[in-house]
Amino acid sequence: MFLEPQQSLKNLSEAVIRLSDFFIAHPDAQTPWESPYCQLAYRHYFFPLNYLRNVRVIQQGQNVGFFNGLDHSVDWGAGPGTASLALKNHMSLKSQILIEKSQQAINAFKDIYSQLSVPKVMITSDLKKINLQKNKSLLTLSYSLTEMTELPEGWDEFEALMILEPSTRDDGRKLLELRQKLIEAGYFMWAPCLHQQRCPLLLHSKTDWCHDRIHVQAPDWFKKLEQFLPFKNNTITTSYLLARKQKPAALAANQIRLIGDSMKEKGKTRQLICRGEEREFLTWMHKEIEPQTLPRGDVVTLSEDYILKSNEIRLKKPTT
Ligand SMILES: C[S@@+](CC[C@H](N)C(=O)[O-])C[C@H]1O[C@@H](n2cnc3c(N)ncnc32)[C@H](O)[C@@H]1O
Incomplete structure (x- = not known):
């Protein structure tokens, strides 16, 4: 074009x-x-x-x-x-x-x-x-x-x-x-x-x-x-x-949006996510799971397999 x-x-x-x-x-x-x-x-x-x-x-x-x-x-x-x-x-x-x-x-x-x-x-x-x-x-x-x-x-x-x-x-x-x-x-x-x-x-x-x-x-x-x-x-x-002005349709459960780039830290990889007012991170603990790099801006579904630790959503299985 x-x-x-x-x-x-x-x-x-x-x-x-x-x-x-x-x-x-x-x-x-x-x-x-x-x-x-x-x-x-x-x-x-x-x-x-x-x-x-x-x-x-x-x-x-x-x-x-x-x-x-x-x-x-x-x-x-x-x-x-x-x-x-x-x-x-x-x-x-x-x-x-x-x-x-x-x-x-x-x-x-x-x-x-x-x-x-x-x-x-x-x-x-x-x-x-x-x-x-x-x-x-x-x-x-x-x-x-x-x-x-x-x-x-x-x-x-x-x-x-x-x-x-x-x-x-x-x-x-x-x-x-x-x-x-x-x-x-x-x-x-x-x-x-x-x-x-x-x-x-x-x-x-x-x-x-x-x-x-x-x-x-x-x-x-x-x-x-x-x-x-x-x-x-x-x-x-x-x-x-x-x-x-019109209201959006209700979202499917467990949707989150990646609002940060992937950050490798000691023992873990984190990405800032958005799903409400809290400042939270999707987190991959290196000794438990292979870290993923999800595109900034994308919306993903959070599987049930995670634990919440402070402001970290620690994944047990890769997310889709
Ligand atoms: C950076 S350009 C963006 C052009 C285009 N929308 C784009 O996305 O590539 C900003 C444009 O806004 C126009 N603009 C700024 N203030 C304006 C105003 N008050 N009324 C109409 N146009 C305006 C400028 O002349 C310029 O063409």
């Missing part, structure tokens, strides 16, 4: 490094669409990576029926239309609205917009002005909330919200705070959370934040581009929330 860039990979890599440096130095700043280097780097690097992040989140949502009954999407801070394209390629929607404040971005990405389902591009700062059946609509903000101080006016008229943010400590923890605000406003978390209680990472830690790790198989041109870059993307991460 993504075309191999015609520009030399050396030029492209310089643009990518420059835009990456810009995002790191100015995490809250507006994407500098007016600069040609930004458009080049975004189209061939940040757009494909963000597309993959959106696909992961959509798949997580589809696993729990999150998108059922939703007919329309509104993509706030659409840029190239990353979230909209990922949605369109994974479900059928009757209409897609893109909201983007930068005319340069709108002009630059018309070819991508043309692939969407009945797309309409708008420059507005007020969602209330959009004439739509909001009880059948999804509002998505993909890497755009980070450039704003708060959710756009009128967000709470939407049945469903899909929010992706950079998985940095700062943005990740702000998203956990937003999660609590959404619950207080009457929304239910469908993913990544398996519960509606307070987030254990916000409650028991001042530094942790929630994110999924996605393992990617990059095409050859991307691997060649990465040879010119000081950073690699064997895995990519994203922090996200899928929230609806």
Whole structure:
């Protein structure tokens, strides 16, 4: 789906490094669409990576029926239309609205917009002005909330919200705070959370934040581009929330979510998990069981064979 860039990979890599440096130095700043280097780097690097992040989140949502009954999407801070394209390629929607404040971005990405389902591009700062059946609509903000101080006016008229943010400590923890605000406003978390209680990472830690790790198989041109870059993307991460006014179906018993990478310690291997307000670890004691490494972000079923010791769920048999 993504075309191999015609520009030399050396030029492209310089643009990518420059835009990456810009995002790191100015995490809250507006994407500098007016600069040609930004458009080049975004189209061939940040757009494909963000597309993959959106696909992961959509798949997580589809696993729990999150998108059922939703007919329309509104993509706030659409840029190239990353979230909209990922949605369109994974479900059928009757209409897609893109909201983007930068005319340069709108002009630059018309070819991508043309692939969407009945797309309409708008420059507005007020969602209330959009004439739509909001009880059948999804509002998505993909890497755009980070450039704003708060959710756009009128967000709470939407049945469903899909929010992706950079998985940095700062943005990740702000998203956990937003999660609590959404619950207080009457929304239910469908993913990544398996519960509606307070987030254990916000409650028991001042530094942790929630994110999924996605393992990617990059095409050859991307691997060649990465040879010119000081950073690699064997895995990519994203922090996200899928929230609806409708309540999710009850979960099967003993579901837990991995919210940490595997940590090898003396005599044991541990992975942070989430199933409620407690900060708990799935634990493999080396003298009793071969340790497993479960993908961060995945949901697994806890077998009955474990003992609870303080904040450790010590497995007696491998989990599935
Ligand atoms: C980092 S880009 C993300 C683009 C795209 N959603 C993605 O995931 O690749 C953030 C986008 O949000 C847009 N944006 C920021 N504040 C906005 C606002 N108040 N209204 C509309 N768009 C906004 C910026 O112009 C930029 O295109």
